[in-house]
Amino acid sequence: MNSIVRTVANNSHRFTVDDREMLFHVPTSGLFELDAVSSHILEACDNPQGESVMSLLGKLAEPCPSSEIVDTVAQLGDLKLISSDGVEAFNSEVKSLEQIPLATLVLNVNTGCNLSCSYCYKEDLDKPNNGQKMSFETAKQSIEMMLTESPDQPRYNIVFFGGEPLSNMPLIRDVVSYAEKRFAEINRPIDFSLTTNATMLTEEIVAYLNEHRIGVAISIDGPKAVHDKNRITVSGQGTYDVVRRKIEMLMQGYSARPIGARVTLTKGVTDIENIWDHLFNELGFSEVGFAPVTSGDISYYNLSEQELEAVFSNMKALGRRYIDAAAKGQSIGFSNMHQMLTDIHEGTKKALPCGAGAGMVAIDHSGGVNLCHRFTGSDLPLFGSVSEGLDREALTGFLETRMDRTDKGCNTCWIRNLCSGGCYHESYARYSDPQKPVYHYCDLMRDWIDFGLKAYSEITQANPDFMDTYIAPRRG
Incomplete structure (x- = not known):
C-alpha cells in the first residue's frame, strides 16, 4: 500500500478523440478507451515523484470507490503501465x-529499363541494350531454394521486378x-505480382x-506536368501520354485484382491531394501510395527537410478526407493510410521494420540473395546464392x-513496435x-502514427x- 508507483514512460500513448480518453498500449500494440x-x-x-497507493486512495476516494482503485492499480501494473521499479519502458528480449x-521471392528479371527516370535508386540499372536478364534456371533455383528453406508456409509469393520486368x-x-x-x-497457393512503368503493356x-491473376502496380508520379519532370525516356522525353494510354487499356482489359499506383515524391513535389485526385478519380486506380525520397544517390532530387514536413502535413490532409x-x-484508396x-x-508488433530478409528476399539476375530489391547491385554483402543456398548464419545475425x-x-520510443527503426x-x-x-523520420513518424490512432x-x-x-481483407 505504501509503495510508490509511477507511470512507465513510453509504454503508452494517451490522446483524446471526441471527449473519449484513449490509450495506445505499446507492449501489445493494443488500443483502449480509458475508464x-x-x-x-x-x-x-x-509525475517524477510518483504516488503511493495510500495517497491514491486519499486523492481519488471521492470520484472512485476504494476497492476499484486497488483493483485498477493492480491491473495497470500487470499491463506495465505503472510500476514501482522506475523503469523507462518494457521491451521484449x-x-x-x-x-x-521465407515465403516471398523478388526476382530481378532484367537490370535493363527502357526509361531513364532521373531519381532511380537501382544501383544495377542498365540501359535496354545492356540489360542483364535472369535465366530460367536461376529463377527455378530461386523457387526451389525458397521451398527448401521454408517448406511449410501457408502461401507463397513471387514478385517480378527490374529494371522493367516486362522487358523479360x-x-x-x-x-x-x-x-x-x-x-x-505441394498443394500450396502461389501469388504473382509485378511493378511496371506501363510503357511495354500490350493487349496480349x-x-x-489477367488470366494468371498477376497483381499489377504502376509507377506513375501524377499528372503530366509532375510525371514528365523525372519519368523520362533514355532520350529525355516525358512518358505521361504513353503511360496514360497504356493505363486506360489496362483498366479495360484487366479485372483480376485491384490496380495500384506507386508515386515517388522528389524535390519540389509535395501536393499529395492533387496527385491522389488525378490518379484515383481521373485514372481510376484502386489504391495510390506515396514514397518520399530523402536519401537518394543523387542528392538534387531529395526532398528538403521543409518539403518532407509538407509531405506529411499533406498526407494528413488527405487522411482527413479518408476519415x-x-x-x-x-x-x-490511400495506401499509406490503409x-x-x-x-x-491487427495489433501489429514489429520486431523488424519489414519482411526483408525474414519473410522475403530479392534474387539478382545472377542468383545472388539480397536483403530486398532495393539492395541488388549495392555494396551490401549477399546472403548466399540460389545455387549454394541461403547464408542463414549471416542473415540471422544481421536481423538479430x-x-x-x-x-x-528506439527502446524508449512509443512507436517502437510499429516502426522498428524504419x-x-x-x-x-x-x-x-x-x-x-x-x-x-522519427518526429514525423510519431506525429503520423498519432494521427493514425486518432483516425x-x-x-x-x-x-x-x-x-x-x-x-x-487486405492481408488476403
Missing part, C-alpha cells in the same frame, strides 16, 4: 531466429508456368496478366542485430549503415464495419 478510474490513476502517477519463414516477358511466362505446376504439386500482355469517407462507408490502419487494426534496440534510442535501405543510403534507425478511433466509432469491409 474514469484508470484515467485518474494514470494522471495522478504521471531479443530472440534468436531459429527459423526464417518470356521469363515471366516460364516462371509462372513452372510455379503454377510446382506449387499445385494485359490478357495474360470522412470511411465514416460514410467509402474507401478513397497500411497504417491495418497495422493498428537490427532487433537489438540497445543504445539506438527502412534498411533508407538508413544504408543516408548513414551507410542499414542497421541504423532512420532518425530524420482509427474516429472511424471505428462512426462506422465500425469499415475495418471488416476494407482493412481486414
Whole structure:
C-alpha cells in the first residue's frame, strides 16, 4: 500500500478523440478507451515523484470507490503501465531466429529499363541494350531454394521486378508456368505480382496478366506536368501520354485484382491531394501510395527537410478526407493510410521494420540473395546464392542485430513496435549503415502514427464495419 508507483514512460500513448480518453498500449500494440478510474490513476502517477497507493486512495476516494482503485492499480501494473521499479519502458528480449519463414521471392528479371527516370535508386540499372536478364534456371533455383528453406508456409509469393520486368516477358511466362505446376504439386497457393512503368503493356500482355491473376502496380508520379519532370525516356522525353494510354487499356482489359499506383515524391513535389485526385478519380486506380525520397544517390532530387514536413502535413490532409469517407462507408484508396490502419487494426508488433530478409528476399539476375530489391547491385554483402543456398548464419545475425534496440534510442520510443527503426535501405543510403534507425523520420513518424490512432478511433466509432469491409481483407 505504501509503495510508490509511477507511470512507465513510453509504454503508452494517451490522446483524446471526441471527449473519449484513449490509450495506445505499446507492449501489445493494443488500443483502449480509458475508464474514469484508470484515467485518474494514470494522471495522478504521471509525475517524477510518483504516488503511493495510500495517497491514491486519499486523492481519488471521492470520484472512485476504494476497492476499484486497488483493483485498477493492480491491473495497470500487470499491463506495465505503472510500476514501482522506475523503469523507462518494457521491451521484449531479443530472440534468436531459429527459423526464417521465407515465403516471398523478388526476382530481378532484367537490370535493363527502357526509361531513364532521373531519381532511380537501382544501383544495377542498365540501359535496354545492356540489360542483364535472369535465366530460367536461376529463377527455378530461386523457387526451389525458397521451398527448401521454408517448406511449410501457408502461401507463397513471387514478385517480378527490374529494371522493367516486362522487358523479360518470356521469363515471366516460364516462371509462372513452372510455379503454377510446382506449387499445385505441394498443394500450396502461389501469388504473382509485378511493378511496371506501363510503357511495354500490350493487349496480349494485359490478357495474360489477367488470366494468371498477376497483381499489377504502376509507377506513375501524377499528372503530366509532375510525371514528365523525372519519368523520362533514355532520350529525355516525358512518358505521361504513353503511360496514360497504356493505363486506360489496362483498366479495360484487366479485372483480376485491384490496380495500384506507386508515386515517388522528389524535390519540389509535395501536393499529395492533387496527385491522389488525378490518379484515383481521373485514372481510376484502386489504391495510390506515396514514397518520399530523402536519401537518394543523387542528392538534387531529395526532398528538403521543409518539403518532407509538407509531405506529411499533406498526407494528413488527405487522411482527413479518408476519415470522412470511411465514416460514410467509402474507401478513397490511400495506401499509406490503409497500411497504417491495418497495422493498428491487427495489433501489429514489429520486431523488424519489414519482411526483408525474414519473410522475403530479392534474387539478382545472377542468383545472388539480397536483403530486398532495393539492395541488388549495392555494396551490401549477399546472403548466399540460389545455387549454394541461403547464408542463414549471416542473415540471422544481421536481423538479430537490427532487433537489438540497445543504445539506438528506439527502446524508449512509443512507436517502437510499429516502426522498428524504419527502412534498411533508407538508413544504408543516408548513414551507410542499414542497421541504423532512420532518425530524420522519427518526429514525423510519431506525429503520423498519432494521427493514425486518432483516425482509427474516429472511424471505428462512426462506422465500425469499415475495418471488416476494407482493412481486414487486405492481408488476403
